[in-house]
Amino acid sequence: MTMNDTILLIITLAIITYLSRLIGLEVMTKIHVTPAIKTYLQFVPISIITALVVIQIMTPEGGLTYVSIPITVAAISSGVTMFFSKSLPFALIIGMVCGIVTRMLV
Amino acid sequence: MAQLSDGFHQLKRSTRFLYAFGINDESFVLSTSKFKEIGPAPRFFLGAAITFYVSWLLSSIVGASLGNVIDPVAYGLDLAFPVTFAALLVQSITNYPAFATMVLAALLTISLEALFPTNQFTIIIVGIVAPFLGLFLSRKGR
Numbered sequence: 001m002t003m004n005d006t007i008l009l010i011i012t013l014a015i016i017t018y019l020s021r022l023i024g025l026e027v028m029t030k031i032h033v034t035p036a037i038k039t040y041l042q043f044v045p046i047s048i049i050t051a052l053v054v055i056q057i058m059t060p061e062g063g064l065t066y067v068s069i070p071i072t073v074a075a076i077s078s079g080v081t082m083f084f085s086k087s088l089p090f091a092l093i094i095g096m097v098c099g100i101v102t103r104m105l106v
Numbered sequence: 107m108a109q110l111s112d113g114f115h116q117l118k119r120s121t122r123f124l125y126a127f128g129i130n131d132e133s134f135v136l137s138t139s140k141f142k143e144i145g146p147a148p149r150f151f152l153g154a155a156i157t158f159y160v161s162w163l164l165s166s167i168v169g170a171s172l173g174n175v176i177d178p179v180a181y182g183l184d185l186a187f188p189v190t191f192a193a194l195l196v197q198s199i200t201n202y203p204a205f206a207t208m209v210l211a212a213l214l215t216i217s218l219e220a221l222f223p224t225n226q227f228t229i230i231i232v233g234i235v236a237p238f239l240g241l242f243l244s245r246k247g248r
Contacts, residue, residue: 018126018127021126021127021129022123022126024107024129025107025110025111025114025122025125025126025129026122026126027107028107028108028110028111029111029114029115029122033108036241036245037108038108039240039241039244039245040237040238040240040241041107041108041109041237042108042109042204042237042240043203043204043207043236043237043239043240043241044233044237045134045135045138045198046195046198046199046204046207046208046211046236046237046240047207047208047210047211047232047233047235047236047237047240048211048229048232048233049131049135049191049194049195049198050195050207050208050211050212050215050232050236051211051214051215051228051229051232051233052187052191052229053188053191053192053195054211054212054215054216054219055215055219055228055229056187056188056191057188058215058216058219060219060223060224063223065219065220065223070185071184071185071188074182074185074188074189074192075188075189075191075192076192078188078189078190078192078193079192079193079195079196080196081193082192082193082196082197083196086197088132088136088190088193088194088197091189091193091196092186092189092190092193095185095189095192095193096182096185096186096189099182099185099189100181100182100185103182
């Protein structure tokens with residue numbers, strides 16, 4: 001891929017991503033969704049974020065799937081810190097430090 | 107998006123078009139949980155969006171110039187993604203149905219990944235199926 005192709009790709013994806021946000025926001029502002037759909041939609045981000053975290057923890061290697069202990073420790077310590085401190089930066093620092101220390105020990 | 111657009115209701119259309127640019131996973135989760143707490147707060151969203159956008163730009167510049175020099179695993183940079191999302195997840199677990207949805211989503215992801223490793227449909231399937239439990243429990247609870 002040449003430099004120009006890369007720039008074109010970035011611009012195209014930027015436009016598509018922006019439109020997906022804009023259309024989502026505008027459609028949701030206009031359309032009156034039923035309470036059931038609204039409740040359902042509330043749980044979509046939770047499900048997807050859970051899936052993303054779990055996939056990060058599970059590392060496939062040679063046909064088998066392993067659980068990464070450092071990533072598990074990092075994710076859990078970050079989550080626990082967030083629960084008690086409600087501070088995202090603090091949770092990220094604690095999570096990273098715990099993960100790095102675990103990686104040194106394991 | 108529904109929760110976010112509820113918080114943007116009183117905004118002008120042009121302002122909303124501008125705000126749409128700032129929507130990402132981080133600003134979405136932080137704002138929607140804030141909206142639940144204190145009601146619509148578009149300024150909170152704006153602050154979060156600008157913070158994340160600027161740090162994304164700056165870290166992209168750093169990554170592009172130093173990415174080949176340093177080993178991301180040695181510095182634990184590969185941990186940044188799961189750490190961020192774990193924190194965002196905890197922030198969005200505000201009640202029992204949300205907690206149950208998270209548990210089901212985790213179990214579904216583990217099963218799907220064990221059966222079909224590195225399958226890009228896992229996230230989509232979990233995103234469609236797991237919210238039904240949250241919906242069911244919320245309706246039952248009322």
